Amino acid sequence: MTVLWLDDVTADDFDSVGGKAASLGELTAAGLPVPPGFVVSAETYRSFLEETGIAAELFDAVDVDASDSAALARAAERAQELIRGTEMPESVRSTILAAYDDLDDGAASVAVRSSATAEDLPDASFAGQQETFLNVDRSRLLDAVRDCWASLFTQRAIYYRNEQGFAHDRVNIAVVVQRMVDAERSGVMFTSHPTTGDSRVIAEAAWGLGEAVVSGAVSPDRYVVDRETGEVLEVDVSTKKVMHVRDSETGETVERPVPEERRDERVLSDAELERLVELGETVQAHYGAPQDVEWAIDERDTVAESGSEADAAAGGTDGDLFLLQSRPITTIDDDAGAEDAPDETDAADPAGATGAAGADATDAAAGAGADAASDGSWTDPSESAGPDAAGSGTADGGTRVDESGSGSGAAGDVALTGFGASPGRVAGGAAIVRTLDHLDRVGEPRTPPTRSRTATSSPSTATRAP
Missing domain, CATH: 3.30.1490.20 (ATP-grasp fold, A domain)
Incomplete structure:
Protein backbone atom coordinates (compact mmCIF):
# COMPACT_ATOMS: atom_id res chain seq x y z
CA MET A 1 0.00 0.00 0.00
CA MET A 180 1.91 21.57 10.46
CA VAL A 181 1.07 23.05 13.83
CA ASP A 182 1.57 26.81 13.48
CA ALA A 183 3.13 26.80 16.91
CA GLU A 184 3.20 29.92 19.02
CA ARG A 185 5.12 27.97 21.66
CA SER A 186 6.60 24.49 21.70
CA GLY A 187 9.18 22.24 23.27
CA VAL A 188 9.99 18.85 24.76
CA MET A 189 8.93 16.99 27.89
CA PHE A 190 10.31 14.05 29.85
CA THR A 191 7.45 12.34 31.66
CA SER A 192 9.89 11.03 34.28
CA HIS A 193 13.39 12.07 35.28
CA PRO A 194 15.59 10.88 32.39
CA THR A 195 18.28 9.26 34.51
CA THR A 196 16.72 8.31 37.85
CA GLY A 197 13.18 7.63 36.62
CA ASP A 198 11.80 9.71 39.51
CA SER A 199 8.22 10.95 39.15
CA ARG A 200 9.28 14.42 38.11
CA VAL A 201 8.21 15.87 34.78
CA ILE A 202 10.86 18.01 33.10
CA ALA A 203 9.60 20.30 30.35
CA GLU A 204 11.44 22.76 28.11
CA ALA A 205 9.66 25.48 26.15
CA ALA A 206 10.44 28.29 23.73
CA TRP A 207 8.59 30.60 21.37
CA GLY A 208 7.76 29.43 17.85
CA LEU A 209 8.37 26.06 16.27
CA GLY A 210 10.05 23.32 18.27
CA GLU A 211 13.00 23.02 15.88
CA ALA A 212 14.71 25.85 17.76
CA VAL A 213 14.56 23.77 20.96
CA VAL A 214 15.42 20.33 19.61
CA SER A 215 18.27 21.63 17.45
CA GLY A 216 19.82 23.57 20.32
CA ALA A 217 19.42 26.95 18.58
CA VAL A 218 17.89 28.52 21.69
CA SER A 219 18.17 28.05 25.45
CA PRO A 220 14.57 27.25 26.44
CA ASP A 221 12.67 27.82 29.65
CA ARG A 222 12.84 24.80 31.95
CA TYR A 223 10.13 23.56 34.29
CA VAL A 224 10.22 20.76 36.88
CA VAL A 225 6.93 19.38 38.22
CA ASP A 226 6.28 16.68 40.82
CA ARG A 227 4.06 14.31 38.86
CA GLU A 228 2.45 12.84 41.98
CA THR A 229 1.50 16.07 43.74
CA GLY A 230 1.37 18.47 40.79
CA GLU A 231 3.65 20.88 42.64
CA VAL A 232 5.82 23.05 40.41
CA LEU A 233 9.28 22.50 41.85
CA GLU A 234 11.22 24.85 39.64
CA VAL A 235 10.71 27.43 36.92
CA ASP A 236 13.86 28.56 35.12
CA VAL A 237 13.11 31.33 32.62
CA SER A 238 15.87 31.75 30.03
CA THR A 239 16.63 34.61 27.68
CA LYS A 240 15.29 33.35 24.37
CA LYS A 241 16.96 35.28 21.57
CA VAL A 242 15.66 33.51 18.47
CA MET A 243 12.64 31.54 17.33
CA HIS A 244 11.75 29.49 14.26
CA VAL A 245 8.53 30.52 12.53
CA ARG A 246 6.69 30.11 9.24
CA ASP A 247 7.34 32.96 6.84
CA SER A 248 3.97 34.33 5.77
CA GLU A 249 5.18 35.16 2.25
CA THR A 250 7.30 32.16 1.29
CA GLY A 251 5.71 29.58 3.60
CA GLU A 252 9.17 28.36 4.58
CA THR A 253 10.63 27.98 8.06
CA VAL A 254 12.85 30.90 9.00
CA GLU A 255 14.75 32.02 12.08
CA ARG A 256 13.65 35.34 13.52
CA PRO A 257 14.69 37.32 16.58
CA VAL A 258 12.30 37.10 19.51
CA PRO A 259 10.78 40.54 20.26
CA GLU A 260 12.69 42.23 23.06
CA GLU A 261 9.66 42.31 25.36
CA ARG A 262 9.22 38.52 25.12
CA ARG A 263 12.81 37.32 25.42
CA ASP A 264 12.69 37.04 29.20
CA GLU A 265 9.00 36.21 29.52
CA ARG A 266 7.85 32.88 30.83
CA VAL A 267 6.64 30.70 27.93
CA LEU A 268 4.24 28.39 29.80
CA SER A 269 1.56 29.54 32.22
CA ASP A 270 0.70 27.40 35.24
CA ALA A 271 -2.47 26.26 33.46
CA GLU A 272 -0.58 25.25 30.32
CA LEU A 273 2.03 23.43 32.37
CA GLU A 274 -0.71 21.53 34.19
CA ARG A 275 -2.28 20.50 30.89
CA LEU A 276 1.07 19.40 29.54
CA VAL A 277 1.84 17.28 32.62
CA GLU A 278 -1.60 15.65 32.42
CA LEU A 279 -1.00 14.70 28.80
CA GLY A 280 2.43 13.37 29.73
CA GLU A 281 0.90 11.15 32.38
CA THR A 282 -1.58 9.80 29.83
CA VAL A 283 1.18 9.07 27.32
CA GLN A 284 3.34 7.32 29.92
CA ALA A 285 0.37 5.25 31.12
CA HIS A 286 -0.44 4.27 27.52
CA TYR A 287 3.06 3.01 26.78
CA GLY A 288 3.75 1.74 30.28
CA ALA A 289 7.15 3.45 30.31
CA PRO A 290 8.60 6.98 30.69
CA GLN A 291 8.47 8.97 27.46
CA ASP A 292 10.37 11.77 25.73
CA VAL A 293 7.64 13.87 24.10
CA GLU A 294 7.70 16.74 21.60
CA TRP A 295 4.72 19.10 21.84
CA ALA A 296 3.38 22.40 20.46
CA ILE A 297 0.64 24.91 21.29
CA ASP A 298 -1.19 26.36 18.29
CA GLU A 299 -2.37 29.84 19.27
CA ARG A 300 -1.21 33.42 18.88
CA ASP A 301 -0.56 36.48 21.04
CA THR A 302 -1.97 35.02 24.27
CA VAL A 303 0.96 36.23 26.36
CA ALA A 304 1.11 39.63 24.68
CA GLU A 305 -2.60 40.20 25.33
CA SER A 306 -2.39 39.17 28.97
CA GLY A 307 -0.69 42.43 29.89
CA SER A 308 2.11 41.08 32.06
CA GLU A 309 4.26 38.07 32.81
CA ALA A 310 2.45 37.62 36.14
CA ASP A 311 -0.91 37.51 34.36
CA ALA A 312 0.45 34.99 31.86
CA ALA A 313 1.79 32.74 34.63
CA ALA A 314 -1.55 32.77 36.48
CA GLY A 315 -3.88 32.49 33.51
CA GLY A 316 -4.72 29.93 30.90
CA THR A 317 -5.04 29.80 27.14
CA ASP A 318 -7.50 28.54 24.60
CA GLY A 319 -4.66 27.35 22.39
CA ASP A 320 -4.68 23.75 21.17
CA LEU A 321 -1.95 21.54 22.62
CA PHE A 322 -0.63 18.90 20.23
CA LEU A 323 1.73 15.97 20.64
CA LEU A 324 4.19 15.75 17.76
CA GLN A 325 6.25 12.73 18.75
CA SER A 326 6.83 10.33 21.62
CA ARG A 327 9.72 7.95 22.17
CA PRO A 328 10.85 5.89 25.16
CA ILE A 329 13.46 7.39 27.47
CA THR A 330 16.38 4.98 27.13
CA THR A 331 18.81 6.62 29.56
CA ILE A 332 17.18 5.74 32.89
CA ASP A 333 19.60 3.95 35.20
CA ASP A 334 17.73 1.00 36.71
CA ASP A 335 20.23 0.91 39.57
CA ALA A 336 19.86 4.57 40.48
CA GLY A 337 18.42 5.16 43.92
CA ALA A 338 17.38 8.20 45.85
CA GLU A 339 20.91 8.65 47.09
CA ASP A 340 22.11 8.92 43.52
CA ALA A 341 19.59 11.58 42.49
CA PRO A 342 21.18 14.76 41.17
CA ASP A 343 20.90 18.08 42.94
CA GLU A 344 18.14 20.52 42.01
CA THR A 345 20.24 22.12 39.27
CA ASP A 346 20.84 18.84 37.51
CA ALA A 347 17.26 17.72 38.12
CA ALA A 348 16.03 20.58 36.00
CA ASP A 349 18.62 19.99 33.33
CA PRO A 350 17.75 17.23 30.88
CA ALA A 351 20.60 18.19 28.60
CA GLY A 352 23.01 17.40 31.40
CA ALA A 353 20.97 14.56 32.86
CA THR A 354 20.51 12.22 29.93
CA GLY A 355 23.82 10.46 29.75
CA ALA A 356 25.40 9.05 26.63
CA ALA A 357 24.32 5.52 27.43
CA GLY A 358 21.72 5.29 24.66
CA ALA A 359 22.30 4.53 21.02
CA ASP A 360 21.19 8.03 20.08
CA ALA A 361 24.20 9.48 21.88
CA THR A 362 26.60 7.30 19.94
CA ASP A 363 24.81 8.15 16.71
CA ALA A 364 25.00 11.87 17.42
CA ALA A 365 28.70 11.67 18.14
CA ALA A 366 29.30 9.70 14.96
CA GLY A 367 27.19 12.15 13.00
CA ALA A 368 29.14 15.13 14.22
CA GLY A 369 32.34 13.48 13.08
CA ALA A 370 30.94 12.30 9.76
CA ASP A 371 29.91 15.79 8.74
CA ALA A 372 32.84 17.69 10.26
CA ALA A 373 35.58 19.37 8.27
CA SER A 374 38.55 17.09 7.92
CA ASP A 375 41.97 18.33 8.90
CA GLY A 376 43.35 14.97 10.01
CA SER A 377 43.41 15.80 13.71
CA TRP A 378 41.98 14.22 16.83
CA THR A 379 41.36 16.17 20.00
CA ASP A 380 41.15 14.43 23.33
CA PRO A 381 39.02 16.56 25.67
CA SER A 382 41.02 15.41 28.66
CA GLU A 383 44.10 17.00 27.11
CA SER A 384 42.55 20.27 25.92
CA ALA A 385 40.28 21.21 28.80
CA GLY A 386 40.00 20.93 32.53
CA PRO A 387 37.47 18.66 34.23
CA ASP A 388 34.74 21.30 34.25
CA ALA A 389 35.52 23.13 31.05
CA ALA A 390 33.15 21.32 28.73
CA GLY A 391 30.21 21.00 31.04
CA SER A 392 29.50 24.24 32.82
CA GLY A 393 27.70 26.12 30.07
CA THR A 394 25.00 26.05 27.47
CA ALA A 395 24.95 27.37 23.94
CA ASP A 396 22.43 29.93 22.70
CA GLY A 397 22.69 30.90 19.07
CA GLY A 398 26.38 30.01 19.09
CA THR A 399 27.21 31.83 22.33
CA ARG A 400 28.40 29.80 25.29
CA VAL A 401 26.90 30.97 28.57
CA ASP A 402 28.89 30.22 31.70
CA GLU A 403 26.78 28.59 34.40
CA SER A 404 29.60 27.51 36.67
CA GLY A 405 29.44 30.62 38.80
CA SER A 406 33.19 31.10 38.70
CA GLY A 407 33.26 33.44 35.73
CA SER A 408 37.02 33.04 35.58
CA GLY A 409 37.33 30.61 32.69
CA ALA A 410 40.34 29.17 34.50
CA ALA A 411 39.13 25.58 34.27
CA GLY A 412 40.75 25.17 30.87
CA ASP A 413 40.92 26.39 27.30
CA VAL A 414 37.78 26.35 25.14
CA ALA A 415 38.20 23.43 22.73
CA LEU A 416 35.06 24.00 20.67
CA THR A 417 32.20 26.49 20.51
CA GLY A 418 28.90 26.32 18.71
CA PHE A 419 25.33 25.15 19.14
CA GLY A 420 24.62 22.84 22.05
CA ALA A 421 23.54 19.28 21.38
CA SER A 422 19.83 18.59 21.53
CA PRO A 423 18.31 18.76 25.02
CA GLY A 424 18.07 15.39 26.67
CA ARG A 425 19.74 13.42 23.90
CA VAL A 426 23.50 13.75 24.30
CA ALA A 427 25.61 14.32 27.39
CA GLY A 428 28.94 13.13 28.75
CA GLY A 429 32.55 13.42 27.74
CA ALA A 430 33.12 15.28 24.48
CA ALA A 431 35.47 14.04 21.77
CA ILE A 432 36.21 16.32 18.82
CA VAL A 433 36.55 14.33 15.60
CA ARG A 434 37.79 16.14 12.52
CA THR A 435 38.27 13.20 10.20
CA LEU A 436 36.24 10.07 9.55
CA ASP A 437 39.39 8.01 9.92
CA HIS A 438 39.23 8.69 13.66
CA LEU A 439 35.55 7.99 14.25
CA ASP A 440 36.43 4.64 15.77
CA ARG A 441 37.98 6.51 18.69
CA VAL A 442 34.63 7.87 19.80
CA GLY A 443 33.94 4.57 21.51
CA GLU A 444 37.26 4.42 23.35
CA PRO A 445 37.08 4.78 27.15
CA ARG A 446 38.06 8.27 28.21
CA THR A 447 37.88 10.29 31.38
CA PRO A 448 34.89 12.59 30.88
CA PRO A 449 34.42 16.01 32.39
CA THR A 450 32.38 15.99 35.61
CA ARG A 451 29.45 17.46 33.73
CA SER A 452 29.40 18.19 30.02
CA ARG A 453 27.22 18.89 27.06
CA THR A 454 28.49 17.81 23.68
CA ALA A 455 28.57 20.75 21.28
CA THR A 456 29.03 21.07 17.56
CA SER A 457 29.76 24.00 15.33
CA SER A 458 26.82 23.10 13.10
CA PRO A 459 23.29 22.61 14.47
CA SER A 460 22.62 19.93 11.87
CA THR A 461 25.27 17.50 13.08
CA ALA A 462 24.11 16.73 16.60
CA THR A 463 20.39 17.19 16.72
CA ARG A 464 17.41 15.43 18.10
CA ALA A 465 15.71 12.73 16.14
CA PRO A 466 13.24 14.13 13.58
Missing part, protein backbone atom coordinates in the same frame (compact mmCIF):
# COMPACT_ATOMS: atom_id res chain seq x y z
CA THR A 2 1.46 3.37 -1.03
CA VAL A 3 -0.18 5.47 1.70
CA LEU A 4 -1.48 4.67 5.19
CA TRP A 5 -3.40 7.23 7.26
CA LEU A 6 -2.22 7.75 10.83
CA ASP A 7 -5.75 6.92 12.00
CA ASP A 8 -5.20 3.39 10.72
CA VAL A 9 -1.59 2.87 11.84
CA THR A 10 -0.73 0.70 14.85
CA ALA A 11 2.47 -0.68 16.36
CA ASP A 12 1.95 -3.80 14.24
CA ASP A 13 2.68 -1.68 11.15
CA PHE A 14 6.25 -0.92 12.22
CA ASP A 15 7.86 -2.65 9.25
CA SER A 16 5.76 -0.57 6.85
CA VAL A 17 5.81 2.81 8.58
CA GLY A 18 8.86 2.88 10.88
CA GLY A 19 9.10 3.77 14.53
CA LYS A 20 8.11 7.43 14.34
CA ALA A 21 4.92 6.82 12.37
CA ALA A 22 3.99 3.76 14.45
CA SER A 23 4.22 5.87 17.60
CA LEU A 24 2.07 8.63 16.08
CA GLY A 25 -0.52 6.05 15.08
CA GLU A 26 -0.59 4.67 18.61
CA LEU A 27 -1.07 8.15 20.08
CA THR A 28 -3.86 8.89 17.59
CA ALA A 29 -5.65 5.63 18.41
CA ALA A 30 -5.41 6.47 22.12
CA GLY A 31 -7.40 9.64 21.48
CA LEU A 32 -4.50 11.98 22.17
CA PRO A 33 -4.16 15.27 20.25
CA VAL A 34 -1.99 14.44 17.25
CA PRO A 35 -2.06 16.50 14.02
CA PRO A 36 -3.65 14.50 11.18
CA GLY A 37 -1.51 13.00 8.48
CA PHE A 38 -0.51 9.99 6.42
CA VAL A 39 2.54 7.82 5.82
CA VAL A 40 4.24 7.04 2.52
CA SER A 41 5.10 3.43 3.28
CA ALA A 42 8.51 1.79 3.26
CA GLU A 43 7.22 -0.53 0.54
CA THR A 44 6.70 2.54 -1.64
CA TYR A 45 10.35 3.50 -1.23
CA ARG A 46 11.37 -0.04 -2.15
CA SER A 47 9.11 -0.15 -5.18
CA PHE A 48 10.47 3.22 -6.31
CA LEU A 49 13.99 1.75 -6.37
CA GLU A 50 12.91 -1.40 -8.18
CA GLU A 51 10.48 0.09 -10.70
CA THR A 52 12.88 2.84 -11.77
CA GLY A 53 15.78 0.39 -12.05
CA ILE A 54 18.20 2.31 -9.81
CA ALA A 55 18.44 -0.23 -6.98
CA ALA A 56 21.52 -2.10 -8.22
CA GLU A 57 23.46 1.07 -9.05
CA LEU A 58 22.46 2.66 -5.74
CA PHE A 59 23.60 -0.18 -3.52
CA ASP A 60 26.76 -0.66 -5.56
CA ALA A 61 27.60 3.04 -5.11
CA VAL A 62 27.51 2.80 -1.31
CA ASP A 63 29.54 -0.40 -1.12
CA VAL A 64 32.70 1.42 -0.01
CA ASP A 65 35.24 1.40 2.79
CA ALA A 66 33.56 3.74 5.29
CA SER A 67 36.90 4.55 6.91
CA ASP A 68 37.95 6.25 3.65
CA SER A 69 36.37 9.69 4.10
CA ALA A 70 36.81 10.69 0.45
CA ALA A 71 35.23 7.48 -0.84
CA LEU A 72 32.39 7.86 1.67
CA ALA A 73 31.71 11.41 0.52
CA ARG A 74 31.60 10.34 -3.12
CA ALA A 75 29.30 7.43 -2.29
CA ALA A 76 26.86 9.63 -0.40
CA GLU A 77 26.81 12.23 -3.15
CA ARG A 78 26.20 9.67 -5.88
CA ALA A 79 23.48 7.82 -3.96
CA GLN A 80 21.58 10.99 -3.19
CA GLU A 81 21.91 12.21 -6.77
CA LEU A 82 20.40 8.96 -8.02
CA ILE A 83 17.33 9.25 -5.79
CA ARG A 84 16.75 12.98 -6.23
CA GLY A 85 17.28 12.81 -9.99
CA THR A 86 14.88 9.94 -10.62
CA GLU A 87 11.21 10.66 -11.24
CA MET A 88 8.63 8.82 -9.17
CA PRO A 89 6.32 6.43 -11.03
CA GLU A 90 3.08 8.19 -11.91
CA SER A 91 1.01 5.89 -9.71
CA VAL A 92 3.09 6.85 -6.67
CA ARG A 93 2.97 10.56 -7.48
CA SER A 94 -0.77 10.62 -7.91
CA THR A 95 -1.47 8.63 -4.74
CA ILE A 96 0.71 10.88 -2.57
CA LEU A 97 -0.78 14.06 -4.00
CA ALA A 98 -4.32 12.72 -3.65
CA ALA A 99 -3.70 12.02 0.03
CA TYR A 100 -2.28 15.50 0.48
CA ASP A 101 -5.35 17.01 -1.17
CA ASP A 102 -7.48 15.36 1.52
CA LEU A 103 -5.65 17.39 4.20
CA ASP A 104 -7.34 20.77 4.56
CA ASP A 105 -8.68 20.54 1.00
CA GLY A 106 -5.21 20.60 -0.51
CA ALA A 107 -4.14 23.83 1.19
CA ALA A 108 -2.25 22.34 4.11
CA SER A 109 1.24 23.30 5.15
CA VAL A 110 2.81 20.00 6.18
CA ALA A 111 5.79 18.56 7.99
CA VAL A 112 7.54 15.82 6.02
CA ARG A 113 9.49 13.52 8.34
CA SER A 114 11.60 10.44 7.75
CA SER A 115 10.67 7.28 9.64
CA ALA A 116 13.33 4.63 9.12
CA THR A 117 12.74 0.93 9.58
CA ALA A 118 15.01 -2.08 9.41
CA GLU A 119 13.11 -5.33 9.07
CA ASP A 120 14.61 -8.14 11.17
CA LEU A 121 17.09 -5.71 12.72
CA PRO A 122 15.53 -4.96 16.12
CA ASP A 123 18.72 -3.52 17.60
CA ALA A 124 19.14 -0.90 14.89
CA SER A 125 18.92 2.73 15.99
CA PHE A 126 18.56 5.23 13.18
CA ALA A 127 17.36 8.12 15.38
CA GLY A 128 18.41 11.50 14.08
CA GLN A 129 20.07 10.18 10.93
CA GLN A 130 17.34 11.13 8.45
CA GLU A 131 15.75 14.43 7.49
CA THR A 132 12.70 16.48 8.44
CA PHE A 133 11.24 19.27 6.30
CA LEU A 134 8.79 21.81 7.72
CA ASN A 135 6.16 24.03 6.14
CA VAL A 136 6.05 22.11 2.88
CA ASP A 137 3.27 22.89 0.38
CA ARG A 138 1.87 20.84 -2.50
CA SER A 139 4.42 22.14 -5.01
CA ARG A 140 7.32 20.89 -2.88
CA LEU A 141 5.81 17.74 -1.42
CA LEU A 142 7.15 15.15 -3.87
CA ASP A 143 10.64 16.64 -3.74
CA ALA A 144 10.52 16.56 0.07
CA VAL A 145 9.54 12.88 0.04
CA ARG A 146 12.44 12.13 -2.31
CA ASP A 147 14.77 14.16 -0.10
CA CYS A 148 13.72 12.03 2.87
CA TRP A 149 14.50 8.90 0.89
CA ALA A 150 17.87 10.37 -0.11
CA SER A 151 18.69 11.14 3.52
CA LEU A 152 18.98 7.40 4.07
CA PHE A 153 22.33 7.75 2.27
CA THR A 154 24.09 10.60 4.04
CA GLN A 155 27.73 10.01 4.96
CA ARG A 156 26.71 9.54 8.56
CA ALA A 157 23.99 6.98 7.78
CA ILE A 158 26.22 4.98 5.42
CA TYR A 159 29.02 4.97 7.98
CA TYR A 160 26.71 3.84 10.77
CA ARG A 161 25.28 0.92 8.81
CA ASN A 162 28.73 -0.20 7.67
CA GLU A 163 30.06 -0.06 11.23
CA GLN A 164 27.04 -2.00 12.53
CA GLY A 165 27.26 -4.57 9.75
CA PHE A 166 23.81 -3.74 8.34
CA ALA A 167 23.32 -4.38 4.62
CA HIS A 168 22.12 -1.20 2.94
CA ASP A 169 19.47 -3.06 0.96
CA ARG A 170 17.82 -4.32 4.17
CA VAL A 171 17.11 -0.86 5.56
CA ASN A 172 13.96 0.86 4.32
CA ILE A 173 12.39 4.24 5.00
CA ALA A 174 8.85 5.52 5.34
CA VAL A 175 7.86 9.18 5.25
CA VAL A 176 5.32 10.87 7.54
CA VAL A 177 3.34 13.74 5.98
CA GLN A 178 1.57 15.60 8.77
CA ARG A 179 -0.32 18.87 8.99
